[in-house]
């Protein structure tokens with residue numbers, strides 16, 4: 001459908017506002033991630049860890065956390081920002097092929113599974129869990145349905161307000177360091193994601209969140 005001149009102006013204004021008020025939509029969900037986890041746990045793996053913000057948060061509750069990312073610059077930043085944490089290590093490796101022992105009590109994957117073939121990745125992460133271990137995925141999906149587009153439209157004004165609030169809280173309009181990690185466009189619709197989850201992680205709860213994200217929560221059989 002063709003956009004009107006007023007629509008184009010509105011979109012350009014929003015883009016400029018967002019550029020001047022950047023905020024990290026993935027980090028916004030860290031508190032949600034933490035609420036899905038026990039207060040203490042053993043080993044954790046954060047795949048596609050970027051600058052390591054979530055891995056550092058998890059390390060306060062875990063005996064050990066490994067952060068994995070294919071981007072050498074992100075791993076360098078993560079290591080640089082984590083010199084005070086002794087129960088944390090970062091590895092520059094691919095989540096599909098990395099040589100990992102498995103048996104993780106917690107695995108997190110934030111905004112990374114659309115960078116890789118989804119089904120093999122989900123199967124791999126599932127298989128790396130300890131019995132009773134928890135997998136938490138936060139991802140982006142390709143909008144297709146009317147409800148996708150409606151929620152997306154509702155998120156736009158909320159996104160502008162959040163940008164202003166978070167920029168004020170940080171006291172800076174600079175992009176957060178975590179936002180320098182490589183990105184990729186979403187490839188799968190929410191329905192396709194749900195279908196794979198039903199097959200590979202039966203019992204997983206897949207939920208849509210406001211800011212263009214979904215979450216998948218899976219607990220391995222004990």
Ligand SMILES: C[S@@+](CC[C@H](N)C(=O)[O-])C[C@H]1O[C@@H](n2cnc3c(N)ncnc32)[C@H](O)[C@@H]1O
Pocket residue numbers: 026027047048049050051068069070071074093094095096109110111112115116178179181182183184
């Ligand atoms: C959008 S960023 C998200 C980073 C971080 N999870 C966050 O929430 O800020 C996606 C990250 O996944 C990493 N990545 C892409 N493909 C990967 C793979 N096959 N294995 C591990 N990491 C990968 C990228 O290098 C990038 O740092």
